[in-house]
Amino acid sequence: MSKKKVLIVDDLSFFRMALRDILERAGFDVVGEAANGAEAVDKTRTLLPDIVILDVVMPVKTGIDAAKEISLMKMPLKIVMCSSLGYEPIVEEAMRAGASAYILKPLNEKDVLHALSGLDAGGARPGR
Numbered sequence: 001m002s003k004k005k006v007l008i009v010d011d012l013s014f015f016r017m018a019l020r021d022i023l024e025r026a027g028f029d030v031v032g033e034a035a036n037g038a039e040a041v042d043k044t045r046t047l048l049p050d051i052v053i054l055d056v057v058m059p060v061k062t063g064i065d066a067a068k069e070i071s072l073m074k075m076p077l078k079i080v081m082c083s084s085l086g087y088e089p090i091v092e093e094a095m096r097a098g099a100s101a102y103i104l105k106p107l108n109e110k111d112v113l114h115a116l117s118g119l120d121a122g123g124a125r126p127g128r
Contacts (some may be wrong), residue, residue, distance in 0.1 A: 004027040004116075007047055009063065010055040010082065016108070019053065019082075022109050024070040028116075037061030043071050049077055051116065053103070056083045057091050064094045071098030078119045 006028050008016045023030055026044045031047045034040045037054070038061040044052055053061060054063035063070075067079050081094040081102040094104070101115045 003027055004050045005029045005031045006015055006045070006051045006053060007032050007034065007040065007043055007049040008053050009034040009037070009043075009052075009058070009066070011035050011058045012055075014062055015055070015105070018107055019112070022107065022112050023116075026078070026116075035059075036064030037063055037069075040066045044070050044073065044077070048075070050079050051080060053082055054094075054099075056094060058080055064090065064124065067094050067099050068097040080115060080119070105128045 008019050008023075008024055008030060009018070010016050013035075020033070021028045031049055034043050034044050036058045040052060040054060041061070054066055056063040061082060067081065070077075070079060078101070079099040081099045082105060083090065083102060084105045101118055103112055103115045
């Protein structure tokens with residue numbers, strides 16, 4: 001089985017680096033990073049990831065707007081939203097926009113891997 005290709009999208013570089021570390025240790029192939037939702041949409045088209053992890057709150061285009069746009073592409077990928085505590089109602093909106101799972105910040109390796117493992121089982125909504 002080939003490694004799942006992941007695109008990480010967050011406006012904070014330290015978060016992208018931390019998430020990349022978790023994913024690569026777990027055997028995922030991080031094919032790219034983006035700092036806002038507009039970049040996420042463009043890179044999704046060009047990199048063809050299996051999974052796009054989107055922060056909810058970003059400049060230029062929010063994670064929710066990016067999720068809606070990516071969902072309209074009808075590509076065989078899963079969208080995972082990432083949010084700080086307190087943004088759970090916004091994450092629920094993102095789930096309606098096409099997200100399959102969510103991860104809460106601050107990052108916890110076990111929670112990240114649990115959320116991603118739920119994607120193969122039909123897109124569960126794991127969180128903390």
